[in-house]
Amino acid sequence: MIEVVDYHKTYRDTVAVAGLSFRVEAGQILGLVGPNGAGKTTTMRAIAGIIPATRGRLSVAGYDVAVDPVAAKQRFAYIPDDPKLFDALTVDEHLAFIAAAYQVTDAPEKSERLLAQFELAEKRDALAQELSRGMRQKVAVCCGYLHDPVAILFDEPLTGLDPRGIRTLKQSIRDRAQGGAAIMISSHLLSLVEDLCTHLLILERGRSRYCGPVAEARTAFSSLSAEASLEEIFFHVTEGGAPVPRVDQPTT
Amino acid sequence: MTFRILPPALSLLLRLQVRARWRRVARGSKTLKGKLYLAAMIVMFAVWLGPTLAATFFMRRSDFVDQSAPLVQALLPSSLLLYCIITLIATGSESGIAFQPAEVDLLFPAPFRRRDLLLYRLTGLALGLLFTSVMFSIFLLSHVRYWVFGFIGIALAFVFIQLVPIVLTLCVAIVGERAYTRGRRLVLIVLAALIAAGIGQVAVRRVEGGVIEYARNFRSTELGQCLLAPFEVFSRTMTADVFFPDFLGWGALALVLDAALLGLVLRLDANFLESSITASQKLYQKIERMRRGQMWMNLSKAPAGRWRIPLLPRWSGAGPIAWRQLMSALRGSRGIVYFLLAMLGAIAIPAYFVGGSEPLVLVGAASGFAPMISLFFMPQLLQFDFRSDLDRIDVLKTLPASPVAIVAGELLAPVIFATLYELPFVIAIGLVQPEWLLIVISGVVLVPTINLFVFAFENLVFLWFPCRLANLGAGDFQAFGRQMLVMSVKFMLVGIGGGLAAAAGALAWWAADESWPAAIAAVWCVIMILSLALIPLVASAFRNFDPSLDTTD
Numbered sequence: 001m002i003e004v005v006d007y008h009k010t011y012r013d014t015v016a017v018a019g020l021s022f023r024v025e026a027g028q029i030l031g032l033v034g035p036n037g038a039g040k041t042t043t044m045r046a047i048a049g050i051i052p053a054t055r056g057r058l059s060v061a062g063y064d065v066a067v068d069p070v071a072a073k074q075r076f077a078y079i080p081d082d083p084k085l086f087d088a089l090t091v092d093e094h095l096a097f098i099a100a101a102y103q104v105t106d107a108p109e110k111s112e113r114l115l116a117q118f119e120l121a122e123k124r125d126a127l128a129q130e131l132s133r134g135m136r137q138k139v140a141v142c143c144g145y146l147h148d149p150v151a152i153l154f155d156e157p158l159t160g161l162d163p164r165g166i167r168t169l170k171q172s173i174r175d176r177a178q179g180g181a182a183i184m185i186s187s188h189l190l191s192l193v194e195d196l197c198t199h200l201l202i203l204e205r206g207r208s209r210y211c212g213p214v215a216e217a218r219t220a221f222s223s224l225s226a227e228a229s230l231e232e233i234f235f236h237v238t239e240g241g242a243p244v245p246r247v248d249q250p251t252t
Numbered sequence: 253m254t255f256r257i258l259p260p261a262l263s264l265l266l267r268l269q270v271r272a273r274w275r276r277v278a279r280g281s282k283t284l285k286g287k288l289y290l291a292a293m294i295v296m297f298a299v300w301l302g303p304t305l306a307a308t309f310f311m312r313r314s315d316f317v318d319q320s321a322p323l324v325q326a327l328l329p330s331s332l333l334l335y336c337i338i339t340l341i342a343t344g345s346e347s348g349i350a351f352q353p354a355e356v357d358l359l360f361p362a363p364f365r366r367r368d369l370l371l372y373r374l375t376g377l378a379l380g381l382l383f384t385s386v387m388f389s390i391f392l393l394s395h396v397r398y399w400v401f402g403f404i405g406i407a408l409a410f411v412f413i414q415l416v417p418i419v420l421t422l423c424v425a426i427v428g429e430r431a432y433t434r435g436r437r438l439v440l441i442v443l444a445a446l447i448a449a450g451i452g453q454v455a456v457r458r459v460e461g462g463v464i465e466y467a468r469n470f471r472s473t474e475l476g477q478c479l480l481a482p483f484e485v486f487s488r489t490m491t492a493d494v495f496f497p498d499f500l501g502w503g504a505l506a507l508v509l510d511a512a513l514l515g516l517v518l519r520l521d522a523n524f525l526e527s528s529i530t531a532s533q534k535l536y537q538k539i540e541r542m543r544r545g546q547m548w549m550n551l552s553k554a555p556a557g558r559w560r561i562p563l564l565p566r567w568s569g570a571g572p573i574a575w576r577q578l579m580s581a582l583r584g585s586r587g588i589v590y591f592l593l594a595m596l597g598a599i600a601i602p603a604y605f606v607g608g609s610e611p612l613v614l615v616g617a618a619s620g621f622a623p624m625i626s627l628f629f630m631p632q633l634l635q636f637d638f639r640s641d642l643d644r645i646d647v648l649k650t651l652p653a654s655p656v657a658i659v660a661g662e663l664l665a666p667v668i669f670a671t672l673y674e675l676p677f678v679i680a681i682g683l684v685q686p687e688w689l690l691i692v693i694s695g696v697v698l699v700p701t702i703n704l705f706v707f708a709f710e711n712l713v714f715l716w717f718p719c720r721l722a723n724l725g726a727g728d729f730q731a732f733g734r735q736m737l738v739m740s741v742k743f744m745l746v747g748i749g750g751g752l753a754a755a756a757g758a759l760a761w762w763a764a765d766e767s768w769p770a771a772i773a774a775v776w777c778v779i780m781i782l783s784l785a786l787i788p789l790v791a792s793a794f795r796n797f798d799p800s801l802d803t804t805d
Contacts, residue, residue: 048360048361050356050360051525073363085354085357086265086272086352086355089272093272096268097261097358098362100260101259128354143358
């Protein structure tokens, strides 16, 4: 569903991402983790077609983001960290616009369902500028879900959400994955990744350090115990304490 | 098959945004404050446009259009060229196509082609220009034969001027930023050289008769004709006498110019999205700085130097606050310093030549300029006080210091900075006067006191009517109205304070046998009493300030 092959991104003399390759299949949830500046958001934005790749091929649902961007974008949703909304538009108007943009046929019913699911029904006529940070996040998620994307990219999805909102969002991510969507979550919250993700990609300085199922991460590093937490794996990998196995193979 | 310029979703978004503007006005008008601001806005428009409209309806238009036609035809192309150059200079390497942060987040990943996004941006720009063009066309009403000619001409001219940096932005994406930056610099240098050469040609002719004659002569040089050629087309469209052949011919040519640029924009079809994100981030940072009242601060760039001043004594809590503001002012005011130095140069150089021969003229000019700079200009420039701390008011409220101490700490930095700028200016003027010692001492005594009064008053008004300065759009009537209303109140109260001080000074001068030192002492006393009286008021306003109620209306 999401395929990245030999992705490079450079800014003048700075290499942001170098030779990254991975796949996220339908039903998988890939957790993208790494220290600040590792290239997580750059990778997400490149898959979302916002920034061009310097080299490599990125595709969603078989459509190359650079060659056929409109077809690719029609099939995924990108929910950035701290999503910005149109301050002067209401929640309903945001959904109306997204429905028109993605040509959603049964938008009113879907909007109703999503607003109810994320407890936004009472806020449907509120302007975006009147919403709290968490509510804006929920609106962005509703906008992302409205066209039933087959691939969803989340960048720090839990920021600003209340406990109920976090539970709802987590459950919705699981449901979407079960429904056949390929999902990528970039986050510094390792507990979230451990809780939700089926697969893991650890980036460091633009390079992949581990890519594979979460369950296999423990066995991939011989110096770690079988009960090692994701946090221990993360620090082990990013602090270079042990030889790093070859991990750039696409997941299967 | 139907032909559509924009995808339906983007047309819908534009419609929603237009509706949102009106809704904002309508919602804002529901409160008393909103009604007041709207009324202030209407009054201001009436004052601004009323005389022009009245003159148009009650006088014989042909008479004054005939009179002003040569003036307009001489000045308009040069003004448009100047505006275009300013736009080009002000446009950074990427800011020609800037999107709102929400547009970046919601439109860039959405299934639209780059060209669709570009057309959406251009359509939004054109809608904004429509409003501006209507305003300018009303302003030009008494100088053009028909309003509609003026409106179409100015709208086409604005479109042309806005398209130039967009074409250049797309070139960035194609040739790369470094090459573009060099290219843009080269273009500006060549333009400056051509204009200098044209001005030189005019200067050689020893033209007399002021700016208009200079503009007319510049227009008649070969270089002037070359540079002004596209703007001449728009000018002729605006000032056309008859529909055919004047308006139709020149208007068609103007339309062709715009269409050619638009065609170029669409033809380039460069991948502008990445540079647009950078431009949008810069724009967003600029808006955030404006909201914090730091429009002139170069916070987006790293400070040139990590200058540091020693920590001030505690002074009951005022010291650390003043120290923080002074450090911010010192490190973040590179833009202000450049701007003020440029202004100082622009004032000081002519003043030096005029002052040498006719010192009294200088005093007259200074007495006109100084109050404007000190009372209205500097307070907008030096916002190192509560106005830059709007997002940190709750932090200030938790500090273990009395409100009076916090107010004193907040006011110290702008007063010191304003004084450091104004005092050399006053001393420089004073030194070329016969009574130099009196003027210098008056300056040293009065300038800091006046600044204390001005900044205390500015902060009082701000805490009473808190406002985040957002980017004022074409439909932000209430925001404009608020600015006008606050400005009027400031004019009025500063006038009353100034009047009281002047009256006390005059009384002391008369009572002390025409003694100037006595008059200055009396003025100082009155201003100081007023300033000190303001501080508890500002402290009370700060104490009562509720950050949760801070809104833009």
